[in-house]
Amino acid sequence: MVEFDELAERFRASHAVLVAARDRLQAAVDAGTASDDQQKRLETVKELLTPVTVSETDADGNVVEVQRPRQFYSVDPEGQGRAVEVLGDLQKAKHIAVLVPGMGNSLDTFNGQADRGDLIRTEAGPDTAVVVWMDYDSPKNLLEAASQDAAVEAGPRLAAFLDEVDELKADDADVSLVTHSYGTDVGAEAVRAGARPKYLVMTGSPGIAKYVDEAADFVQPPTRLFTERAAGDYVSYSEWHGPDPANFPDAIRMATVDPRGEDPVSVHWHNEYYRENSEALRNIGRVIRGDLDSITTTNTSRSTETKLLLGASWGGPLNTVAGMASKVYDGVVALTKPSKESAGAAAGQTAAGRPPDAAGRGAGGAGRGSEGRRR
Amino acid sequence: MTGDREFLRSELLAVAAAVVPGQRPVVTHDPGPINPGVLFDGRGPATVSRVTVQTGNPRSPDPVAEVEAAADALRARGWTADVVPPENGHYRVAAQRDGFDVAVHAWEADWRITLTGETPVVS
Numbered sequence: 001m002v003e004f005d006e007l008a009e010r011f012r013a014s015h016a017v018l019v020a021a022r023d024r025l026q027a028a029v030d031a032g033t034a035s036d037d038q039q040k041r042l043e044t045v046k047e048l049l050t051p052v053t054v055s056e057t058d059a060d061g062n063v064v065e066v067q068r069p070r071q072f073y074s075v076d077p078e079g080q081g082r083a084v085e086v087l088g089d090l091q092k093a094k095h096i097a098v099l100v101p102g103m104g105n106s107l108d109t110f111n112g113q114a115d116r117g118d119l120i121r122t123e124a125g126p127d128t129a130v131v132v133w134m135d136y137d138s139p140k141n142l143l144e145a146a147s148q149d150a151a152v153e154a155g156p157r158l159a160a161f162l163d164e165v166d167e168l169k170a171d172d173a174d175v176s177l178v179t180h181s182y183g184t185d186v187g188a189e190a191v192r193a194g195a196r197p198k199y200l201v202m203t204g205s206p207g208i209a210k211y212v213d214e215a216a217d218f219v220q221p222p223t224r225l226f227t228e229r230a231a232g233d234y235v236s237y238s239e240w241h242g243p244d245p246a247n248f249p250d251a252i253r254m255a256t257v258d259p260r261g262e263d264p265v266s267v268h269w270h271n272e273y274y275r276e277n278s279e280a281l282r283n284i285g286r287v288i289r290g291d292l293d294s295i296t297t298t299n300t301s302r303s304t305e306t307k308l309l310l311g312a313s314w315g316g317p318l319n320t321v322a323g324m325a326s327k328v329y330d331g332v333v334a335l336t337k338p339s340k341e342s343a344g345a346a347a348g349q350t351a352a353g354r355p356p357d358a359a360g361r362g363a364g365g366a367g368r369g370s371e372g373r374r375r
Numbered sequence: 376m377t378g379d380r381e382f383l384r385s386e387l388l389a390v391a392a393a394v395v396p397g398q399r400p401v402v403t404h405d406p407g408p409i410n411p412g413v414l415f416d417g418r419g420p421a422t423v424s425r426v427t428v429q430t431g432n433p434r435s436p437d438p439v440a441e442v443e444a445a446a447d448a449l450r451a452r453g454w455t456a457d458v459v460p461p462e463n464g465h466y467r468v469a470a471q472r473d474g475f476d477v478a479v480h481a482w483e484a485d486w487r488i489t490l491t492g493e494t495p496v497v498s
Contacts, residue, residue, distance in 0.1 A: 054403055055401040055429040063395075063431055063433065064401075101417065103416050104415075104417040106417065109418075111406055112411075112413035113413050113414065115404075115409045118404050119491070122427065122489055125482050125484070127484065181414065270415055274414060275476070275493075277471075291462060294463065
């Protein structure tokens with residue numbers, strides 16, 4: 001359990017860790033003994049030690065600039081590196097989003113993740129805090145990302161962290177878990193390990209497991225699953241790890257393009273969900289602040305999406321090829337993975353326990369409206 | 376990319392000053408180039424810069440008028456700017472110019488006006 005007073009102490013302790021790392025790395029650089037990796041890490045640590053700027057008001061009602069240290073809940077500057085940063089006031093926020101990134105990440109890419117976290121926080125609005133959670137060894141490449149070992153290892157730790165957030169936050173504050181790509185596997189493992197965020201958002205997911213084809217297979221109430229799949233998202237089409245959550249009948253599939261056709265920003269492929277002014281980002285903000293009535297949904301198919309994108313349907317063939325390629329991997333992991341039935345039983349799932357749709361209606365048919373229908 | 380970043384920052388500051396002339400806008404976020412796809416794959420190159428500026432009228436916030444003023448200021452500077460229909464206390468402008476994207480957010484629940492933008496992707 002983390003006490004309220006302990007949060008500030010955690011921030012101070014993490015700052016001290018970074019200062020010590022900076023001094024040690026700087027000494028190596030000054031002595032001419034630092035490796036390229038150490039020189040890179042020194043630059044990273046210096047960036048993480050750079051204060052952030054916020055706007056406040058003074059006694060006369062003027063807008064003033066205030067600087068303060070960044071708030072690292074935890075940080076490990078060694079090796080691949082890990083960090084958990086809080087953007088905003090975790091204890092006073094009404095809405096909290098925990099952001100989990102995917103593969104290829106390390107401490108040296110953390111500032112990019114924090115930038116996306118800041119973008120999401122801006123979109124969600126005032127009284128929102130975002131936690132950028134990179135407390136796992138993100139797969140370094142596609143070969144490593146083919147395995148879900150890193151997610152399986154990380155899930156319980158993320159679940160434990162969410163328990164700590166529950167201890168820290170205001171009683172009426174809600175928590176969303178926002179995940180992308182391989183991060184969706186980490187998020188899934190967290191809820192399987194007992195995490196109960198109010199909302200679970202999955203964008204561009206490669207799938208959860210071969211036997212998971214509905215939210216009820218791994219998400220327990222009161223958690224609700226919201227998904228996004230953009231046109232041309234080859235990772236979602238591949239279903240490399242399992243059926244695409246965007247096709248789950250009991251998930252709310254959010255639109256990624258403006259239903260009015262007036263969206264100047266088109267989101268395509270796997271990398272554009274977190275793009276300024278996009279419907280994909282706007283819907284994520286709506287979930288975080290609980291404005292579920294404003295969420296827009298879609299039910300477009302792979303075939304439709306790829307035809308619209310390139311004039312030919314390639315989503316289905318890609319799915320077939322990816323499925324064949326993954327059979328080798330499946331053959332190895334099938335021996336150690338539970339079945340859909342055993343996993344559901346272990347999770348205590350029942351059909352009646354399936355999450356309702358965005359507007360609070362019952363199980364089944366959630367979010368399955370036509371493209372652009374306003375909820 | 377440095378020129379794009381500086382252009383974006385100067386545009387956001389100018390628009391913020393036009394919306395609330397009596398206040399000095401604050402640059403709250405300007406970390407330099409990042410990889411926009413970092414949440415998928417952190418190995419990608421840093422190809423965009425995002426800048427955020429905040430201002431506001433703490434004594435008498437008026438989000439409806441402020442987003443209209445922001446849209447007017449952006450249009451006067453050559454941007455295509457649209458005031459998006461409000462959603463439950465959220466007021467927004469979406470603006471584009473030469474591959475730059477800008478959003479202006481104002482809220483009934485906050486005095487702050489947040490202007491945030493992203494540079495075009497540098498290949």
